[in-house]
Amino acid sequence: MAIKLENVGIAVRDLEATIAFFTDLGLTVIGRDTVSGEWTDTAVGLDGNHARIAMLQTPDGHGRLELFEYLHPKAIETEPTLPNEIGMHRVAFSVDDIDEALEIAAKHGCHPLRGVATYEDVYKLTYVRGPSGIIVMLAEELKKN
Incomplete structure (x- = not known):
């Protein structure tokens, strides 16, 4: 079976501010959309899923970040991740x-x-x-x- 990393998805509080940060570092926005509907509910596992998204790419074309700002359900604020926490690290x-x-x-x-x-x-x-x-x-x- 062939496998490749497609992207890393990150939920953000402010899509525009996060895009500005990563584009200033050199990434490029390669797409934007607002997604909702049954297909997103199924894929993501959230009823009523509605989000603004942006796909960013590194200059070499190999790395991608998918940023998403939830419109519904409301985003859940949590404490910032610590470097030694289990789960998505960095x-x-x-x-x-x-x-x-x-x-x-x-x-x-x-x-x-x-x-x-x-x-x-x-x-x-x-x-x-x-x-x-x-x-x-x-x-x-x-x-x-």
Whole structure:
């Protein structure tokens, strides 16, 4: 059986603010829609499912995020995920310049959870708390091939 990762779906509080954050980091919006009806109720498992969605893609064309803002049922606010919680952990991106990426994130009020670390002189990396509490890992490869 062939399998490939299609996308990572993330429910967000504010679709436009989240799109702005990820597009400023370099992703591109490749589609938008408002979805509802029996097919979405069945696929998602929520009666009366109605959401605004956007599909974003990384510049290399391989990574995609599907962002969705629920109109119905009402979105449920929860405490932001901690790095050691079971379940969806984070979304990670390689960047050419971590300092530039952090400047972009800061313009959206998003900052590292603690700081920037260096892993074995191979990567500089950090976790940033993004829009809607999303943990976003940014990593810059130090030893380029």
